[in-house]
Amino acid sequence: MSIDLLEIKNHMPSYNPNSSLEDCIKWLPTPDGIYSVASTMASLNTPHPLVLWFELVWYSHNIPMMNFILWLAIRGRLSTLDRVHLYNPRVGTLCVLCSSSLETHAHLFFECAYSKVIWSHFKDMCGQPWNGHSWPRFIAWAAQR
Numbered sequence: 001m002s003i004d005l006l007e008i009k010n011h012m013p014s015y016n017p018n019s020s021l022e023d024c025i026k027w028l029p030t031p032d033g034i035y036s037v038a039s040t041m042a043s044l045n046t047p048h049p050l051v052l053w054f055e056l057v058w059y060s061h062n063i064p065m066m067n068f069i070l071w072l073a074i075r076g077r078l079s080t081l082d083r084v085h086l087y088n089p090r091v092g093t094l095c096v097l098c099s100s101s102l103e104t105h106a107h108l109f110f111e112c113a114y115s116k117v118i119w120s121h122f123k124d125m126c127g128q129p130w131n132g133h134s135w136p137r138f139i140a141w142a143a144q145r
């Protein structure tokens with residue numbers, strides 16, 4: 001045994017190898033210890049519960065670019081200026097539409113005067129009651145329809 005392995009052994013008091021057995025390689029993600037590409041993919045792709053807005057974003061006949069942008073917006077990952085500023089402090093943070101507030105997701109979609117005008121027209125076109133002015137509430141509302 002090498003010095004490194006002895007050091008590891010000293011940190012693992014329950015480690016008691018059976019020197020009469022041959023060493024072997026065992027793939028831990030499967031119960032039988034046999035490696036396969038499928039078992040690797042299964043170990044990397046742990047299932048996650050579906051989010052409520054799944055069908056709002058991913059549906060047949062969608063426009064992939066639009067759905068990707070919506071997905072980014074829902075996840076709060078659009079390059080709004082508040083986020084860009086974290087990586088590049090030389091970039092200003094004022095909203096590009098109104099130049100009066102910090103550009104965040106909430107401001108860009110609901111709080112900005114420019115956005116409010118668009119939402120007002122959109123609401124009238126759809127004839128739907130408006131449930132509030134926050135991104136999470138809007139996504140929850142839209143996902144139910």
Ligand SMILES: [Zn+2]
Nearest residue numbers: 095097098112
């Ligand atoms: Zn604005």
